Amino acid sequence: MGMDADFDWRGRFLRYLASERQFSPHTLSSYGRDLDRLTRFMALHGPDRIDQLSERDIRRFAAECHRDELSGRSIARCLSAIRSLFRFLHREGVVEHNPALAVQAPKSPRRLPKTLDVDQIGELLELPDDGSPLAARDRAMMELIYSSGLRLSELVSLNQTDPDLADGSLCVTGKGRKERLLPIGRKAVEALQQWLERRPKLASYDEPALFVSSRGQRISPRTVQQRMDHWGQWLGISGKVHPHRLRHSFASHMLESSGDLRAVQELLGHADIATTQIYTHLDFQHLMSVYEKAHPRAQKGKKND
Incomplete structure (x- = not known):
């Protein structure tokens, strides 16, 4: 060799x-x-x-x-x-062994995803409707990510035939080309209906993409990120608003309300439940915060009289 x-x-x-x-x-x-x-x-x-x-x-x-x-x-x-x-x-017959097999990277501290609280979500999703197709599109995209926990790549790859608004369901192709059927919430259905009414102003009839740019072609991931960042800044929401943050918020709020880790795993399309378990840490942090503020013998820095 x-x-x-x-x-x-x-x-x-x-x-x-x-x-x-x-x-x-x-x-x-x-x-x-x-x-x-x-x-x-x-x-x-x-x-x-x-x-x-x-x-x-x-x-x-x-x-x-x-x-x-x-x-x-x-x-x-x-x-x-x-x-x-x-x-x-x-x-290819160039080397006899793999020198990188036994080398491991140093572990990084685990970064918990930043979420938006329910009030921030409400503020973000109640965008002012100026009658334009772009505002309707942006609201529909954000509603759909938060409603169904979509990845950005899944959102931009959606076609008009993927959502069933009468049934309130959505067919998504995720990582590894695995399909999953997701529910669409009432608010997201309404937002999608408003967008579809205005979509012909931007796109031709034969354009398959559900979400299109101002040029009438399938919207790019970068454009979605820019639009969400724009609305976050415009509304004065703390921290950067981006698609993954909405997905994190969906997962955290679902787990906090239901406690059903397996169901959240299925909704998110995680192959390994360990990936979903990061949200249990988020939920525990919230519980600890409430506990420390409320429990009389848990409050830090205070002495009992």
């Missing part, structure tokens, strides 16, 4: 991910950035060729990333990209 100095390992690997693994452009871009970081490390510290990297080099690379203040999650993603790269190189 071995390779010559001109072997384009980065280009070959990314082409493999695009053609055989059919990764999305966004994922390919992330892999490319991680491999560029590895290339810069090799240029500074060696070795010269990818097949000469050792486990010690990979550990040093992870330590350099940590010193550059990359989060544990970002370092873990880099290491995952490198492990995938070496599996590909082994398949």
